[in-house]
Amino acid sequence: MADEDDGGERSEDPTQKRLDDALERGDVAKSQEVNTWFMIAGATLVLSTFAGSIGGIQTPLKNVIANSWMLRTDGPALLQLAQHLEYAVFAAIGVPLLMLVIAAIAGNMLQHRLVWSGESLKPKLSKISPMEGAKRVFGKQAVANFAKGLFKVIALGAVMTAVLWPERHRLESMLRSDPMSLFGVIVGLTVHLMGAVVALLAVVAIADYFFQYRQWYERQKMSLREMKEEFKQSEGDPHIKGRIRQLRQARMKKRMMAAVPKASVIITNPTHYSIALSYERGMQAPVCVAKGVDLIALKIREIAGKHSIPIVENVPLARALYATVEIDEEIPVEHYHAVAEIIGYVMGLKRGASARRT
Structure with a gap:
């Protein structure tokens, strides 16, 4: 159907x-x-x-x-x-x-x-x-x-x-x-x-x-x-595959930037890396919702600043997370402790801010 x-x-x-x-x-x-x-x-x-x-x-x-x-x-x-x-x-x-x-x-x-074509002459x-x-x-x-x-x-x-x-x-x-x-x-x-x-x-x-x-x-x-049939016919063309890869990367980047405001914390190496992590109570581990280097990393930090998302500088952790975790994946077990400390610190800041407002 x-x-x-x-x-x-x-x-x-x-x-x-x-x-x-x-x-x-x-x-x-x-x-x-x-x-x-x-x-x-x-x-x-x-x-x-x-x-x-x-x-x-x-x-x-x-x-x-x-x-x-x-x-x-x-x-x-x-x-x-x-x-x-x-x-x-x-x-x-x-x-x-x-x-x-x-x-x-x-x-x-x-x-x-x-255009030279005899198509219109065909019965x-x-x-x-x-x-x-x-x-x-x-x-x-x-x-x-x-x-x-x-x-x-x-x-x-x-x-x-x-x-x-x-x-x-x-x-x-x-x-x-x-x-x-x-x-x-x-x-x-x-x-x-x-x-x-x-x-x-x-x-x-x-x-x-x-x-x-x-x-x-x-x-x-x-x-x-x-569209599916055309994709099947052109799948072997390296130019088409390259174009498809570019479109996928563009869509992934757009989706990734849209997810940054939902992040709990941004872990950065100030000049190169940015990793956006999301965590809520009941989750087994924080999830990477966005990551990038250079210009993309700068864009992630800009969006985080507009939405008041905490940005924490940790050079070795930022490099390690960028190399080992993919988008929409939980962080590896070996980084639980370091990330947990940062998440706890961020949540403490949020509780303190809430207490001051009340």
């Missing part, structure tokens, strides 16, 4: 191996809104920076149309004309297109490192399962997408109205303007509008990325059974 429960709910945070495996499968936290924002921001930058060079493509095209009656249409001449137009188009839009490609790549690289029954399809249609992701789409429609409509409404009279007058003079005006209005859209979509992109990351992280969570 316990094993069945372990394999059920995924309530444990994923291990680093679990996250690495997900990355290798191509399962990453990714928001399409971030990609969209980079593309629109890149297009806005391109339009505001290279509008003149893009507009410059009209000159060779105008020349072709104006002098079309003079153009030779035989094979070599037509090929030469096509090459000329190709160079003109590439010179006008080559750098802007390159910037758009960089923006598209940056939108993905910002969210996760480059899976879950892709044609009606139950899985219903989950996709009515699940959290579908609700979030609907809310996001509704917000974008309303917000973008409000932004476009706020930007274009003050320009309505100017837009009306453009109907009577020279078409050749409209290019600069249209570019200016478009850049202004796209700038407002970029600012709005930045909020949407940030919110959507955190939502997608949370959804992805929840998918990577593990059950207790999965």
Whole structure:
């Protein structure tokens, strides 16, 4: 029964191996809104920076149309004309297109490192399962997408109205303007509008990325059974074992420091060793609840000072106890007498303090 429960709910945070495996499968936290924002921001930058060079493509095209009656249409001449137009188009839009490609790549690289995986191309029954399809249609992701789409429609409509409404009279007058003079005006209005859209979509992109990351992280969570299986598979790896040893030591240190306030006395070598002993009436022998050297010993003494726990200096006893007793173990028999004297001394101090208060 316990094993069945372990394999059920995924309530444990994923291990680093679990996250690495997900990355290798191509399962990453990714928001399409971030990609969209980079593309629109890149297009806005391109339009505001290279509008003149893009507009410059009209000159060779105008020349072709104006002098079309003079153009030779035989094979070599037509090929030469096509090459000329190709160079003109590439010179006008080559750098802007390159910037758009960089923006598209940056939108993905910002969210996760480059991943090459064919896992998503493999056929899976879950892709044609009606139950899985219903989950996709009515699940959290579908609700979030609907809310996001509704917000974008309303917000973008409000932004476009706020930007274009003050320009309505100017837009009306453009109907009577020279078409050749409209290019600069249209570019200016478009850049202004796209700038407002970029600012709005930045909020949407940030919110959507955190939502997608949370959804992805929840998918990577593990059950207790999965954690046990992963531990069994990775137990032979020295790096994993070293990491596990570090985690155990950290947990032991945390538990040990939490037990120091319960100690009856701290026996120290003032510069190196500290051993915290706990004793209550009825116990067979005092129990070591914490011990350490150097920085840990100093931390034990600090905690003891905050909780008014007596600190007794005894260099040989501190060294001997540190070498012979482990955490949560009773002290060895050979140290009963020396420790008993210290415990008796400490209890005498406590009785004297109690008598003075009364």
